[in-house]
Amino acid sequence: MPAHPPLALLDRAALGLAQVRGRRFVWANARWAETLGVTPGTLAGADVRLYHLDQDAYEAFGREAYRTMAERGRYAGEVRMRRVDGTPFWARLCGSLVVPGEVEGGAFWSLEDVTARVEAQELQAEGLALNQKLIASSATGILLLRAVDGCCVLANEAACRMLGEDRAQLLEGSFRRRPAWLRSGLADAVEAALAGPAEQRLELSVALEGAAPVWLDLQLVPFTSRGERLLLVMMVDVSERMQAGLELRRTEKAREALLEELKQKNKELETLVHVASHDLRSPLVNIQGFSQRLGKGLDELRRRLEQPGTPEALGEALLPLLQERLPAALGYIRASGAKMDAIINGLLRLSRAGRMVLRTEVLDMDHLLLSAAASMAFQFQSVEGDLQLEPLPPCLADPAQIAQVFSNLLDNAIKYRDPARPLQVRVSGWREGPTAHYVVADNGLGVPAGQQDRIWEIFQRLDPTGPAPGEGLGLTLVRRMVERNGGRVSVSTPDGPGCRFQVELPAG
């Protein structure tokens, strides 16, 4: 029969078991030895303090454990210990005195390695703390609402700020009784989200008491926890973005209105020019027609007075009038009429260039310039001018208007040639990305640097008394037509004599 049959049983237990007296093991089972990392059966007599972290830790543990056992009969606690190799572990130690009430008699102990559980708990606590910290310091406003009573069970700093209430206020009472929430529709949205299964996303303007309304981007996440219906509300203050958006829309609207008005005004102006120039023609017909009649009447009078039989005194008095002063007066009327006529025609042409419906197509510019040159061949010949055409890129524009543009530019070169040298005109071009560039360069009189803007103005002629005839409309028309075709025209002064017109049009 074995000497200590119960000991063999205890030795095989899954729990560490030991008897300790005077800080030394009297006996410890295999499980205890295993837990400490020592060979089973070698612990008897060993100092129990070796397996605590240090002397102080042991003293603190020992005092409390033995006091508790003395007072209540047993002790249970989780204690940081260490194995023989020095690695620490969490132990659950339960003890009771061998002789109740007598500390000197030693104690029976059980030992369980609970490191895994304790660490898991620690990790969980850490996670919880992190979560709380995140929620508290998040720039996103976070609320947790309870369906049953509408109360807020959690509110972070950002949520308090956005909703303009302190935490105590926010955690008190139901959302169903908050005036700002009811007014803005926030209460309805929360109610709907609590009732539904799905997450909601919406933007709301919340008008707070005595403060400017805030625009909130809200995310409402309903969920059920332990049988309770809850709603997680996350909110971002997007007032600034909304404000900027509104501002932008306002600006855009104003710009559109302005553009529309400009278009309308332009149309009005063109109609006005058209009507005015048209209606001015009618009185002009009379001015010119009746001037002619007066002229004929004067001729007749003069002829009669010059006939024999006219009293000499009468002839002397009237002939100077009829021969000089009245014809001179008529001459002024005629010249002014002719000038008005030119102006009216110019205005009409300009308004027509603006009103004409464009027919945009790909233009073979080599061909177009050849035709223009052919129709102006006589003018070039008569001034002994030389026109040189280089290969040109195609463009996308109205053929009639662009033909007119280049005819006007060539005509301009002829009109404003320098009599001191034979006229040379060179037309060149190239394509650059979506734009076709054309240059009409001449060696004529050129445009003085300060006058380059004036040449485009209607009825402007840099030298109205100069030899070139014209109404001062050619370049105005050029600009109008090029711009209507989506292009630009500019003038520059080359290094040498003359000037250089550059036309840009959409490339074909």
Next chain:
Amino acid sequence: MEATETAQNLTLLIAEDDDGHADLIQEHLREAGMLNPMVRFRDGLEAFAYLSSPSLDPGRSYLLLLDINMPRMDGMEVLRRLKGSPATRNIPVIMLTTTDDPREVAACYGLGCNFYLVKPMGFDALAETLQCLGRFLLTLQVPRP
């Protein structure tokens, strides 16, 4: 074959709201040698009323010189009505106006005008044009309405 008459049997109708223009037109036509009767209307409605009245002399033929911009009824409307009615369709109509807008010219030909003449600007141009017109009208044979 429609009966035609020589120009002696022609009455010239002039619809023109501007007194000066009417005066100049008549003067130059006379100068070109037209001795035919001329009747002037101050607006489109007067002209249309005259031409659509049953009192037109069936023994005479008529030719209308028609301005466009006129009060009460403009020349385009007169033209449209005349050419739209079988009774007046054959009366020749010559538009005589200050407008040289190609769209108006095309519109008038579209409505059936027989010729479109722009009152030209320029000291002598109007006289020349009207006298040419007068000489042309003298050679014209016009059907009776």
